[in-house]
Amino acid sequence: MIQLIHGDCLDKMRGIADASVDLTVTSPPYDNLRTYNGNNALWGEHVWREVIAELYRVTAEGGVVVWVVADATINGSETGTSFRQALHAMECGFRLHDTMIYHKANPVPNEIGKRYQASFEYMFVWSKGKPKSFNAILEPAKMYGKAKPIKSGRQFRQADGSMKASHGLKYNKPMKFRHNIFSYNLSGSKEHPATFPEPLACDHITSWSNEGDAVLDPFMGSGTTGKVAAQLGRKFIGIELDPEYFAIAEARIHGADGRSERADHAGAGDGASSDQQDETVRSGRRRKARVDAVDQRERA
Ligand SMILES: C[S@@+](CC[C@H](N)C(=O)[O-])C[C@H]1O[C@@H](n2cnc3c(N)ncnc32)[C@H](O)[C@@H]1O
Numbered sequence: 606m607i608q609l610i611h612g613d614c615l616d617k618m619r620g621i622a623d624a625s626v627d628l629t630v631t632s633p634p635y636d637n638l639r640t641y642n643g644n645n646a647l648w649g650e651h652v653w654r655e656v657i658a659e660l661y662r663v664t665a666e667g668g669v670v671v672w673v674v675a676d677a678t679i680n681g682s683e684t685g686t687s688f689r690q691a692l693h694a695m696e697c698g699f700r701l702h703d704t705m706i707y708h709k710a711n712p713v714p715n716e717i718g719k720r721y722q723a724s725f726e727y728m729f730v731w732s733k734g735k736p737k738s739f740n741a742i743l744e745p746a747k748m749y750g751k752a753k754p755i756k757s758g759r760q761f762r763q764a765d766g767s768m769k770a771s772h773g774l775k776y777n778k779p780m781k782f783r784h785n786i787f788s789y790n791l792s793g794s795k796e797h798p799a800t801f802p803e804p805l806a807c808d809h810i811t812s813w814s815n816e817g818d819a820v821l822d823p824f825m826g827s828g829t830t831g832k833v834a835a836q837l838g839r840k841f842i843g844i845e846l847d848p849e850y851f852a853i854a855e856a857r858i859h860g861a862d863g864r865s866e867r868a869d870h871a872g873a874g875d876g877a878s879s880d881q882q883d884e885t886v887r888s889g890r891r892r893k894a895r896v897d898a899v900d901q902r903e904r905a
Contacts, residue, residue, distance in 0.1 A: 609825070609858060610843065612846065614656060618660075618844065624664065625819060626821045628810065628820045629668075630671045630809045630820065631822045631830065632801055653686075660697075661697040667737025668732070669730060670694070672690065672729040673707060674687045698733070700732045703730040705727070705729075707725060708724060708789070709725060711790050739812065742783040742808060742812060744782075746777050750779075752777075816837070819840040820840065820841050820842075825854050827854055828845075
C-alpha cells in the first residue's frame with residue numbers, strides 16, 4: 606500500500622493511527638538553508654518539536670526513526686539545531702539508539718572561513734524501546750579465521766587445588782557489522798535541491814524493517830524513501846508540502862513498483878541511472894539473504 610499525501614505533515618500526521626509505523630526515514634529542512642519554493646518560511650523550532658512528538662505517537666513499539674540532518678552556519682557558528690532535535694526526541698520518549706554519520710564521498714567544494722571542508726551530515730537513529738528489527742549490513746572481516754583469546758569469567762580447579770580463570774579461543778567470523786559511518790557519492794537532483802542518495806534509503810530500510818512493514822517519510826521531497834520502500838516491498842506513507850516536489854515524488858514512487866514504468870522515470874531525482882537504481886535494490890536483497898544465512902548458521 607502506497608499512500609502519498611500533499612500537505613503540511615504536522616496536520617496530515619494527525620490522521621495516522623497511533624503505533625502504526627515501523628520505520629521513518631526522513632530529512633527535514635535544515636534550518637533556513639533552502640527556501641523550498643518559498644514553503645520554508647513557516648519552518649522553525651515550534652514545527653520540528655511537534656513533528657518529533659507526532660513521530661513518537663505514530664511509531665510502533667520497537668519501531669525506528671532515521672532523522673538525516675545538518676545545521677546551517679549563521680554568523681560563523683553552526684546553529685546546533687540537529688543536537689537540539691536529537692535531545693528533544695529523547696524528551697519525547699525515544700531512545701537515541703545510534704548517532705550515525707552520512708559521509709559525503711564527493712562533497713561540493715566550499716572553503717569558507719577558517720574551517721575544514723564540510724563533508725558529513727548526522728543520521729540520528731531513534732527507537733521506541735529496543736529496535737524490533739535489525740538486519741545488519743555485513744562486510745568481510747579482515748581478521749577472519751584468526752583466533753583471539755577470550756576470558757569466560759568461569760573458574761576451574763587445578764590439579765593442585767588452586768582456581769584458575771578459563772581462557773578459551775574465539776575465532777573471528779568471516780563477516781562483521783559495517784561501521785556506523787556510511788559513505789555515499791552524491792549525484793544531485795536537478796528537480797529538488799536537497800535529496801539524499803537512494804542507497805542511503807536502501808541501507809536504512811533494509812537494516813531497520815522487513816518486507817510488508819510500514820515506512821513513513823513526513824518530509825518526502827522528491828520521494829527517495831518512498832521509491833526505495835516500494836521497490837523493497839514495504840508499505841509507504843509520504844507527505845510533502847510543495848505541489849511541485851509532490852508531483853515529482855508521485856511519478857518516482859508510482860514508477861517504482863512496476864519495472865516498465867520505472868524505466869520512464871530513470872534519472873529523475875538523484876540522477877542515478879536505472880541500472881544503478883536496480884543494483885541498489887538488488888544489493889539490498891542480496892544483503893538480506895546473507896544476513897538470513899548467517900542467522901540460520903548461528904541458530905543451527
Ligand atoms: C530535505 S528535503 C527532503 C528531501 C528528500 N529526502 C529527498 O530525497 O527528496 C525536505 C522537504 O520537506 C518539505 N517540507 C518542509 N516543511 C514541510 C511540512 N511542514 N510538511 C511537509 N513537507 C515539508 C520541503 O518542501 C522539502 O521538499
